[in-house]
Amino acid sequence: MLGPAVLGGSAIVALVIGSWLFKRFRGRSADERRSWERHTDAQERDPPVDIGDVEETAIREFSDHHSGERRAVCKIEGFVVFVEDVPDDCDPTDVIRIKILSFNRGHTSATATHLETV
Template identity: 55%
Template sequence: MLPSSPVVVGAAAVIALLVVAVVIRRLRGPSAEARKSKRAHEAAQKRDPPVDIGETYEFGVTELTDHHSGEEVAVGKVEGFVLFTEDVPGGLEPGDVIRAKVLSFNEGRTSADATFVGRA
């Protein structure tokens, strides 16, 4: 039989607690925020987009993020519908109101790509 030092016993206890925490987390399922986001996404897939390709819309920028192309895009919503706006000028910040022309929808038609037209 191996001697059990306080360090070995403590390490074993920490590992056991981590395993229990992971198991409990898995059993609880997704967070309330994740469930809410999933429901919103599913509802968006069932409705027609409130924007049309070729039309220009005015909305507030909620965030700036990096596009897969490497360019910065402005993210905003029109009636809860997400628009990713390209070709934004420097100095644009969340909270700014812009106008953008819708270019295309994503595959699920739950968001659209647009191009910057101007500040509102």
């Protein structure tokens, strides 16, 4: 027969695991759910740009790429484009001209290079 300490410890472990599973699979915040829905929708549509296209777009924000480089985050018709080689004096809301270089594996975002600040 199991003692109260063992049963109590088992209950705590079960609660911790259950809480983690709930958060992982059901307990996402509204922002996380919307982000996942946008990602899923993006996988089901064709990108609005092609490799080699030159576009004008506004910088929304900057992010640090896994390589350590600073990249501008832009959107074209809601499609995310990460832009390399953006000058340090550029800020969010600046309009830049870019050239599309490649797509990620799922074609849900693209990489581009900065050509000029407009």
